[in-house]
Amino acid sequence: MASDDLGLFGPDSVTWKVHAEPILLVGGLRSLYLQALHPRAMAGVAQNSSYQTDPWGRLLRTATYVATTVYGTTAEAQAAGRRLTALHSRLRARDPSTGTEFRIDEPDLLRWVHVTEVESFVDTARRAGLTLTDDEVDGYYTEQRRAAALVGLDPATVPGTAAEVAAYYAEVRSDLRMTREAAETALFLTAPPPPGTLSRPVRLGLSLGPTRWAYLGVAGTAFGLLPAWARRMYGTLGLPTTAFSAEVGVRALRLALGAVPRRYLEGPIYQAAMARAAAAQAARVAA
Template identity: 60%
Template sequence: MGDLGLFGPGSVTWKVHAEPILMVAGLRALLLQTLHPRALAGVVQNSDFRVRPWHRLETTVTYVVTVNYGTTADAEEAGRKVRYIHSRLRGVDPRTGEEFRLDDPDLLRWVHVVEQESFLDVARRSGVKLTDAEADEYYREQLRAAELVGLDPATVPSSRAEVAEYYESMQPELATTRDTVESMLFMAVPPMPFGLGWTPLRGAYTGVAALALSMLPTWARQRYGLPGLAVADPAASMAARILRAGIMPIPRRLIEGPIYKAAMARARAAGHAI
């Protein structure tokens, strides 16, 4: 009961990931990751995400929540499973025909940085109050998550400035291919689960997908052929703030998962005010 996990109360990670608005960040991260041809090929060639997109989403969300709110043992076990799976998988670069490993540090680093930058960007732009120092601390805290998937923390950007430099250095590696566009369209309009295609859920998801696209960095929107003018950013931020304000009145017990609830119970048992 005393194990508060890799981060715990008072961490920026717990502050950021307590926000339901991060559902937008998850989709934003996937849209960014898709711009890396090898990262996309690794997913397309080794998963059934187009057949079971919601299962893959649930698996990813469970992993992220376990790392951030699970016990230390649970987080380490989740990381061990991911490392084992990645070590067995291979992909073929669609541009060169070269075979590559899915646990290639360059690919792991891209996925990690894109996820953390998306979580932080959406949180801040939707109104979560975080200072620049806290934002940098978030990246430093998340080095522990990077280490879980097999990365050397010394090779991972750990501040806003380092992430900006990393994105700049990655531009030559990114490309918009047919697979990129098809994957983007699939993520924007996926088959809905449980036969809920023609229900308000479809409209709600479409709105979230549109917001995720609008919150991409300017260079990423341009690669998707979307308006890349910086003047569009304030409108996207305002939409995110409105969505967050709309979510906040929902009783937390209805949207908090069991891993998060267990973390809060352990924190209270340890004497922390939650």
């Protein structure tokens, strides 16, 4: 029964431990900066996505998908995966260098998006202060192969440990570069228009209100958490001091989020998962 189904991971998983952290909003933003450095992946997004006209809607849809795969029932996660793969199967883009048309569900592109996402999540959570052993980090990557399978990837081809992720980044870096699309995307991620103002130009400077300044701080922290090689591709120096400042910032932000009542940070998918987990625990105790 769905009421007994704890989904692909469950309360004893590293995945639930990591994704219970609200600070992952910074990790999600970090992954987008990283993903933009892959020209073909960026072309697939730019040519098929509404991220510039509906950035907040796209962000909400992505967050809902991730929450469903992590905290939904097995059936809900599988259904979300089928919807996404069906959408991807219809989409095409043109290579910015050769003009050749390609499918955006090519395994290499799906793998890049998956790895940058999960690596950003676990790296951000750990650097923000979540205690994770090396074995737990490896366990997270291994568990997330189940999420990779939902989008059509062969789990055996997806990095399942921190060492495999590092090797994957070393292998794929020759395919990455700073392009005009990457620069435009990075600027957009750093200073997106607030909801309801997309018809007006974005102006940086004294016109920024407190909310925009706060978002700029979050975006700067996410960018500072990028690997040094990625920051260098964006034209910065990749200095250790940048990473240190970002870690100080993300730890402070995690502490600030910790002061917010949990009910304001928990979505309905998470709450339903906690209710199922509590019921399953009560049933075990009663037995």
